[in-house]
Amino acid sequence: MKTLKTRTDLSALNDQQRKAVLSEANRLLVLAGAGSGKTKTLLHKINYLVTDKLVDANTILAVTFTKNAANEMLDRMILAADQTRYYKEFLQTQGITFKDKYRERVRFLNKFPWLKKLTIKTIHSLCYQIIKTDGVHVFDNQFKIVADQKIGNEFHGNTATETVKEIIEKVAIELCEEKAFILKLKRFLLDYYVDHIPDNKTSEEFRPEGKHFTSLNGDKVRSKSEQFIADWLFRNSIEYTYEPEVKVDKKVFHPDFFIPQGNVYLEHISNLSYPSFWKEVKMKIAGCTCIKTYDDATHNSAVFNSVLDRVIKGRISEDLSSATVLNYDEEFSPFRKELKRFYREVNEVRNKIENSEKDLQQIMDEAAASKYERVRVFYELAIPIITAFQDYCTNKSYMDFDGLLIKTIELLENNPKVRERYQNSYSHILVDEFQDVNNLQVKLLNLLTTKETQLFCVGDDWQSIYGFRGSEISYIVNFKEHFANSELVTLNLNYRSTDPIVCASTEAIKKNEFQIHKDIKAVKRGGQKINIFYEENEGQEISFIWETVEKHIQDGINPEDILVLYRRSAMASELKKTLDASGHKIQFKTIHGAKGLEAKVVFILGLHSNKGGFPDPWLQDKIYQVIKPSNYDLLIEEERRLFYVALTRAKDYLYLISKKGAVSEFIKDIPKEFTLLETNAIDYGTNRVFLCKKCETKIEEHYKFCPECGKSIEQNHSQNIKWKQKKNVEQQIHNLPINFERNDEQILKSRQKFKRAYEPWTEEEETLLKNCYEDFSITELSEMFGRSKGGIQSRINLWSTNLD
Numbered sequence: 001m002k003t004l005k006t007r008t009d010l011s012a013l014n015d016q017q018r019k020a021v022l023s024e025a026n027r028l029l030v031l032a033g034a035g036s037g038k039t040k041t042l043l044h045k046i047n048y049l050v051t052d053k054l055v056d057a058n059t060i061l062a063v064t065f066t067k068n069a070a071n072e073m074l075d076r077m078i079l080a081a082d083q084t085r086y087y088k089e090f091l092q093t094q095g096i097t098f099k100d101k102y103r104e105r106v107r108f109l110n111k112f113p114w115l116k117k118l119t120i121k122t123i124h125s126l127c128y129q130i131i132k133t134d135g136v137h138v139f140d141n142q143f144k145i146v147a148d149q150k151i152g153n154e155f156h157g158n159t160a161t162e163t164v165k166e167i168i169e170k171v172a173i174e175l176c177e178e179k180a181f182i183l184k185l186k187r188f189l190l191d192y193y194v195d196h197i198p199d200n201k202t203s204e205e206f207r208p209e210g211k212h213f214t215s216l217n218g219d220k221v222r223s224k225s226e227q228f229i230a231d232w233l234f235r236n237s238i239e240y241t242y243e244p245e246v247k248v249d250k251k252v253f254h255p256d257f258f259i260p261q262g263n264v265y266l267e268h269i270s271n272l273s274y275p276s277f278w279k280e281v282k283m284k285i286a287g288c289t290c291i292k293t294y295d296d297a298t299h300n301s302a303v304f305n306s307v308l309d310r311v312i313k314g315r316i317s318e319d320l321s322s323a324t325v326l327n328y329d330e331e332f333s334p335f336r337k338e339l340k341r342f343y344r345e346v347n348e349v350r351n352k353i354e355n356s357e358k359d360l361q362q363i364m365d366e367a368a369a370s371k372y373e374r375v376r377v378f379y380e381l382a383i384p385i386i387t388a389f390q391d392y393c394t395n396k397s398y399m400d401f402d403g404l405l406i407k408t409i410e411l412l413e414n415n416p417k418v419r420e421r422y423q424n425s426y427s428h429i430l431v432d433e434f435q436d437v438n439n440l441q442v443k444l445l446n447l448l449t450t451k452e453t454q455l456f457c458v459g460d461d462w463q464s465i466y467g468f469r470g471s472e473i474s475y476i477v478n479f480k481e482h483f484a485n486s487e488l489v490t491l492n493l494n495y496r497s498t499d500p501i502v503c504a505s506t507e508a509i510k511k512n513e514f515q516i517h518k519d520i521k522a523v524k525r526g527g528q529k530i531n532i533f534y535e536e537n538e539g540q541e542i543s544f545i546w547e548t549v550e551k552h553i554q555d556g557i558n559p560e561d562i563l564v565l566y567r568r569s570a571m572a573s574e575l576k577k578t579l580d581a582s583g584h585k586i587q588f589k590t591i592h593g594a595k596g597l598e599a600k601v602v603f604i605l606g607l608h609s610n611k612g613g614f615p616d617p618w619l620q621d622k623i624y625q626v627i628k629p630s631n632y633d634l635l636i637e638e639e640r641r642l643f644y645v646a647l648t649r650a651k652d653y654l655y656l657i658s659k660k661g662a663v664s665e666f667i668k669d670i671p672k673e674f675t676l677l678e679t680n681a682i683d684y685g686t687n688r689v690f691l692c693k694k695c696e697t698k699i700e701e702h703y704k705f706c707p708e709c710g711k712s713i714e715q716n717h718s719q720n721i722k723w724k725q726k727k728n729v730e731q732q733i734h735n736l737p738i739n740f741e742r743n744d745e746q747i748l749k750s751r752q753k754f755k756r757a758y759e760p761w762t763e764e765e766e767t768l769l770k771n772c773y774e775d776f777s778i779t780e781l782s783e784m785f786g787r788s789k790g791g792i793q794s795r796i797n798l799w800s801t802n803l804d
């Protein structure tokens with residue numbers, strides 16, 4: 001590319017990056033893969049605008065998605081401006097706090113006044129400023145921000161002391177003062193989060209055998225009808241015993257219920273009940289009153305209610321109209337986890353409704369028409385909570401993040417003078433992470449720009465991962481249709497990761513249909529292949545990661561340059577505890593939270609196909625489909641983009657953690673040429689499979705030679721032999737008796753991990769260890785013997801010292 005003389009130093013950019021910086025287009029999309037210098041290009045563009053184009057820094061607005069990204073942008077601008085290199089050294093100082101960074105950032109911004117004039121903000125922060133200044137037309141401008149979590153000082157302390165989650169529970173508690181509501185909520189939690197009644201079966205069909213239905217007072221009963229009776233008794237505050245034992249003539253009977261207040265037994269008759277004639281006769285002889293209800297009546301709950309009113313209430317002397325008031329804490333104390341999940345789902349629904357085109361009434365009508373009881377009841381509970389939440393926030397002058405956008409749009413749409421003022425304020429608008437914009441954000445950008453405004457967007461459609469929060473990947477994929485007369489520059493060199501990581505991630509994402517094809521090349525050639533670990537037994541993954549982390553730290557990698565990523569926080573909790581206890585301060589992040597980050601060593605947890613693994617297309621839940629129908633393939637595509645983001649955080653070493661026999665489809669998508677098989681064998685079905693060390697062909701265990709290159713399995717696959725040897729030793733250890741009876745808490749805990757923790761070594765065990773310890777690593781021995789690594793090592797040390 002012909003180089004144009006510029007005052008800004010653009011020598012650190014490649015041709016495409018420079019083309020983007022120099023472009024005069026009023027609408028430009030810089031489309032790139034991960035690690036290709038999007039942010040770097042955007043920052044050079046700002047420098048170029050101010051230095052070469054003499055644009056007033058006051059009129060430049062750079063929009064980021066997170067506060068951290070805005071701070072990082074500012075830091076990178078300061079680093080470029082600071083010739084003394086002091087700021088670089090400061091940022092590299094170990095242990096500096098967030099506050100230290102903030103103070104130093106402000107000090108440096110004061111040193112470079114033009115930097116201070118720039119507006120580098122999150123989109124929410126920009127809206128906040130607009131509403132604070134001009135929002136009196138649309139809201140109480142003394143409002144406070146309310147967020148899902150406690151937030152820092154982004155809004156100058158103007159934040160509510162309570163979080164969204166706290167308010168949701170608060171208004172729900174108020175609604176629970178009405179008995180019908182609290183009982184409906186409890187019934188919902190019990191049916192769908194405790195008993196897990198599936199959508200596609202009628203309740204009656206659901207596991208008719210065994211006691212699988214939880215009644216409102218927590219008993220497990222055998223059928224939906226019995227649950228109905230138990231619930232009816234509970235609602236009416238009538239005490240009962242479920243399946244009491246009755247002895248008549250040395251025979252024991254178990255009628256369904258005993259109601260002491262009326263001294264009656266109740267037997268519910270269904271086509272699954274055992275013949276009751278004989279039982280009845282015997283009970284009558286014994287003088288017990290036994291009333292019956294029939295399954296036919298249960299098909300209509302109103303009918304069944306009146307049956308119970310008639311047959312039971314008449315026999316009870318006490319006045320039931322003064323039935324007890326139910327207490328929220330008492331009712332839900334055994335179900336806090338389920339309640340938390342329910343509120344989380346209500347909040348997801350609330351967020352989605354705010355971002356959707358539909359209003360509450362429409363959602364309510366569509367939910368009421370759902371053919372699934374679970375969906376109908378969920379909305380019967382959620383809509384009153386969401387309405388009460390909105391009223392509460394208006395009353396307190398609270399605004400949430402989506403509210404900020406909605407009110408700003410309303411303000412700019414309805415007040416042309418205010419809109420023009422903002423349009424004139426910004427001649428250049430630069431947007432980072434453009435792939436994650438949603439309808440509201442694009443609406444806002446359109447309101448802030450005129451034909452003359454330069455809109456410079458950078459993004460990567462492969463990294464669009466906020467569809468679940470309403471972002472629309474189509475804005476980046478169809479940029480030209482949304483922004484007339486736009487131009488496109490593509491960046492296709494990855495500076496971050498090694499060749500196998502770039503190739504593997506590019507191959508993985510290519511499985512998506514909805515994407516823009518890009519030919520990404522790694523600048524760093526060579527590098528270690530991706531390491532896949534297949535866990536065979538519980539706890540192995542922790543040992544593997546622990547040892548690998550230690551190995552990298554010994555090799556000189558800074559623990560802060562090691563990143564553990566996961567789809568859901570629960571996947572990492574055990575590992576985090578273990579590593580924290582070992583004193584290693586490595587970074588743990590959800591993949592969503594790792595956006596924009598990079599690290600030398602990355603582990604991705606939970607890549608298995610079982611429930612709670614990865615991919616996890618949770619939005620296919622029918623509850624969310626009421627707001628916006630989404631098809632399964634598109635949800636998997638978003639999961640795959642999330643996988644791509646995770647893979648591309650790694651600079652040099654990448655470890656994927658999976659489970660033997662339940663390998664995530666995403667791992668199978670990575671071509672074998674980019675992966676390395678370390679500790680365990682892959683289970684592709686019933687046979688154990690190894691990769692030939694010479695040509696990496698899959699070879700089943702029973703093969704004598706590699707069918708591809710002819711390499712002998714016996715010679716080449718010591719792993720295979722070793723595996724058999726290991727199984728043999730494990731079997732022998734398994735057959736040894738456990739001789740130790742102590743049950744201290746610490747020992748029990750340790751036993752969950754190591755079967756023989758604290759048990760004295762027996763002669764047989766010691767002989768076994770002596771025979772095989774040279775063939776295995778300490779970790780393998782620890783797994784085989786069910787003892788800690790320290791325990792094994794000290795045993796071995798003992799003999800070596802004795803030998804000396």
Ligand SMILES: Nc1ncnc2c1ncn2[C@@H]1O[C@H](COP(=O)(O)OP(=O)(O)OP(=O)(O)O)[C@@H](O)[C@H]1O
Pocket residue numbers: 012013014017032033034035036037038039040041460463495496595596597648
């Ligand atoms: N032209 C270049 N020459 C050398 N290094 C570069 C160049 N462009 C970018 N880099 C380096 O590549 C790395 C990634 O850059 P940057 O963070 O700007 O990428 P990105 O595209 O925004 O990444 P992502 O979208 O994956 O978060 C950084 O370490 C950056 O310094």
